[in-house]
Amino acid sequence: MQDVKQALQDALKDAMRAKDSQRRNAIRLLQSAIKQVEIDSRTALDDEAVLDILRKEAKKRRETIAELEGAGRAQDAVTEKFELAVTEEFLPRQLTLEELRPIVRQAISDSGASSIKQMGQVMKLVMPQVKGLADGRALSALVKEMLS
Numbered sequence: 001m002q003d004v005k006q007a008l009q010d011a012l013k014d015a016m017r018a019k020d021s022q023r024r025n026a027i028r029l030l031q032s033a034i035k036q037v038e039i040d041s042r043t044a045l046d047d048e049a050v051l052d053i054l055r056k057e058a059k060k061r062r063e064t065i066a067e068l069e070g071a072g073r074a075q076d077a078v079t080e081k082f083e084l085a086v087t088e089e090f091l092p093r094q095l096t097l098e099e100l101r102p103i104v105r106q107a108i109s110d111s112g113a114s115s116i117k118q119m120g121q122v123m124k125l126v127m128p129q130v131k132g133l134a135d136g137r138a139l140s141a142l143v144k145e146m147l148s
Contacts, residue, residue: 004050005034011089022079026086033057051091055132058087087138095134097142102116104139104146116147 008031015024034053038045045053061084068077095103107125111118122143128141 004047005031005045007035007090015049022082023086026083029083030054030057030087030090051132054087054091055065057093058084061087083085092133095130097138100134100139101128101146104143108143108146113147116144119147122147 008027012024012027012031015021015027030053034045034050035057037049037053061080065077065080065084068074068080104122104126107113107122107129111121111125113119113122119140123140126143127136127141
């Protein structure tokens, strides 16, 4: 598999060739976030660290979209949605709720959890398995639902 930083660089070149300034700017924002962490930590980041940064950027975009839409600034939210879509292109595919159910079911079985009070034990078993592949809020809601 091609490394993520190289994929970003290739996508940037493609966007520049296509004269797609919106996509070019979105990719440059991602690259600058990665570069900033590399400068701050004084190390070159591996793929997992780069993916963590991209996940944080995606989360920021989701939160900003919700705030902008709540404030009635739908036009500004459109730009954020585009940047989120570009960011998600470089992240691994997210698991669906149907794909998560067996993992959660197994964790509930393994932990012996029987009530919502034991949700933390279940989450502790599930999170390492789905790190980066599932939204934490959706996963939490699913665990609550299955323990209720």
